[in-house]
Amino acid sequence: DGGITQSPKYLFRKEGQNVTLSCEQNLNHDAMYWYRQDPGQGLRLIYYSQIVNDFQKGDIAEGYSVSREKKESFPLTVTSAQKNPTAFYLCASNLHNQPQHFGDGTRLSIL
């Protein structure tokens, strides 16, 4: 089945640790996105990529990094510089001018 796979479903981070969230899609979509969702808040854009080897910062990129080495994959690293990383992280993808489709998220918590 075609879709967007995020892993792991749950992730715990220790102080000073970097963690990487995986996002893979087999929909042949050009663009991929990372959002953060906090209780009572709308989704906020962290990074997005429209083509391989290119990506742009969203509204809240500080403390995060991404790479886009393959069309199918857009991993997000939450660095130790992100002081409030506890949130639900959502990955999305789309073809240009088509709706974004989402994975089922990774919930990140601090130990």
Place this chain on the structure above:
Amino acid sequence: EDQVTQSPEALRLQEGESSSLNCSYTVSGLRGLFWYRQDPGKGPEFLFTLYSAGEEKEKERLKATLTKKESFLHITAPKPEDSATYLCAVQAADSGYALNFGKGTSLLVTP
């Protein structure tokens, strides 16, 4: 600055009791307005895209409409399985492909 405001924040309906959710927006040139449904612990599921004032889209018990300043999601004779959070997002003409999300309306339909 682009803004998306959804109301009410929460809505409780009896099964069969029709109602509407509102999404007000301010944007410098609308490329598209999107409605998503999100179940707890899951990623948003795409429902509709609306592009211009006067446009309407329907799917089962849901109907989305669009004016120049707001969109409504009408729910006719809802069932308990319609319980979810409904998210509205706008894409501005000058924003590339980024979406600006509202905070959502949490809908509970009781038997």
